[in-house]
Amino acid sequence: MLGWLATFLVIWFIYHVRSVFPPFIVGGILAYLLLPLVQYVCAISKMKRGHAVAIIYLTAAVLIGVSAWMFMPTITDQFKQLATNRQEIVTNIVRQGASTFGWTIDVDLTASQILTSIEDSIGKPSEIVQIGGVLSRGFLETLVCVVSSIYFIVDSERIGQFALRFIPDKKRKTVVVLSSAMNQMLSRYVRGQLVLIAIMSTVAWLFLHYVLQMKYALVIALASGFLEIIPVLGPILATTIATLVGFAQFGVMPALGIIGFYTVARWIEDYLVVPKVIGHAVDLHPLIVIFAVLCGEVMAGALGMLIAIPVAASIKVIVDFTHPQESKNA
Numbered sequence: 001m002l003g004w005l006a007t008f009l010v011i012w013f014i015y016h017v018r019s020v021f022p023p024f025i026v027g028g029i030l031a032y033l034l035l036p037l038v039q040y041v042c043a044i045s046k047m048k049r050g051h052a053v054a055i056i057y058l059t060a061a062v063l064i065g066v067s068a069w070m071f072m073p074t075i076t077d078q079f080k081q082l083a084t085n086r087q088e089i090v091t092n093i094v095r096q097g098a099s100t101f102g103w104t105i106d107v108d109l110t111a112s113q114i115l116t117s118i119e120d121s122i123g124k125p126s127e128i129v130q131i132g133g134v135l136s137r138g139f140l141e142t143l144v145c146v147v148s149s150i151y152f153i154v155d156s157e158r159i160g161q162f163a164l165r166f167i168p169d170k171k172r173k174t175v176v177v178l179s180s181a182m183n184q185m186l187s188r189y190v191r192g193q194l195v196l197i198a199i200m201s202t203v204a205w206l207f208l209h210y211v212l213q214m215k216y217a218l219v220i221a222l223a224s225g226f227l228e229i230i231p232v233l234g235p236i237l238a239t240t241i242a243t244l245v246g247f248a249q250f251g252v253m254p255a256l257g258i259i260g261f262y263t264v265a266r267w268i269e270d271y272l273v274v275p276k277v278i279g280h281a282v283d284l285h286p287l288i289v290i291f292a293v294l295c296g297e298v299m300a301g302a303l304g305m306l307i308a309i310p311v312a313a314s315i316k317v318i319v320d321f322t323h324p325q326e327s328k329n330a
Contacts, residue, residue, distance in 0.1 A: 022300075023141040025307070027148030031156070033190060038153055053153055057146070071218070078219040090115045092248035100252050182317050186310055193229050199273065200265065201225025204242070207261050212254060214246060224262075230305050231289045235266055284312060 034056060041052040082089070091111040098105055152159065167175050205221035208214045220242050227234035239262040247255035284292075289309060296308030 023144040024148050027145040028152055030149040031152035035153055050154055053150055074218055078216045082216050087115060089248045093244055096247055096251055178321050182314050185313060185317060196228050197225040200228050203265055231293055231309055
């Protein structure tokens with residue numbers, strides 16, 4: 001009885017402080033990605049893990065600083081232009097649609113109604129970007145993320161040993177084997193997603209900037225890359241955003257070209273890049289993928305959508321391990 005009460009209190013406490021977990025989760029993911037690199041540096045240099053972590057983080061800080069110095073002014077400027085010119089963009093979309101399909105509508109009034117509906121759903125840019133609150137909150141969460149990732153890396157062995165203390169002796173070997181299989185699957189999936197983000201962002205920017213000479217090309221390309229990590233829904237949303245902005249600037253034919261480009265890029269990614277980079281690390285049915293993403297969004301918002309597939313894949317690994325599928329020849 002006492003054990004059940006303690007379990008209930010722990011679950012109740014975790015539920016009420018759930019908003020605290022995102023930076024620690026992101027820190028754990030960051031540590032998970034960097035741990036193999038830290039182990040490699042320690043192996044070839046014979047230095048302590050803490051020193052290797054310091055070198056890697058300082059190098060990353062320098063690279064991030066250089067990248068920010070090179071690209072952040074352009075990104076900030078394009079984002080500000082998008083926010084400032086939102087009325088003009090929506091008006092152009094409505095005007096292009098009315099001209100193309102022969103609609104008899106009040107363009108300015110319709111555009112205002114659409115923009116008001118969008119802002120009511122997601123908030124106005126001035127409300128979304130509350131400089132003081134967002135920067136202070138973001139800085140604190142980034143600091144927690146970085147510090148927690150350092151501790152996760154440095155103390156990874158002790159964390160593993162601590163977790164095993166709660167596993168019965170007879171099942172520890174099974175848990176180690178199962179966690180090894182999950183680790184192999186997750187590491188391949190996460191690193192593959194990072195490669196896909198880089199590829200999609202670069203290819204989209206080259207097409208939008210150099211071929212179409214589209215305004216806001218860098219912001220849209222970065223959004224297209226990061227939306228890749230949201231299965232099924234992400235690519236659709238990325239194509240929609242790029243197409244609408246292209247439709248507002250250029251009209252029907254370039255917008256159709258954008259749809260064609262994103263479709264071909266997605267085919268190449270699905271049939272050539274993904275098998276090479278990720279392979280069959282995450283073998284989930286499309287319906288399970290959609291269900292997992294929607295459940296993740298309901299439970300934890302954007303972060304839930306990001307980790308939904310790894311969590312679902314981990315559950316599948318556990319189910320396959322505990323209830324192996326019978327051979328077809330049996």
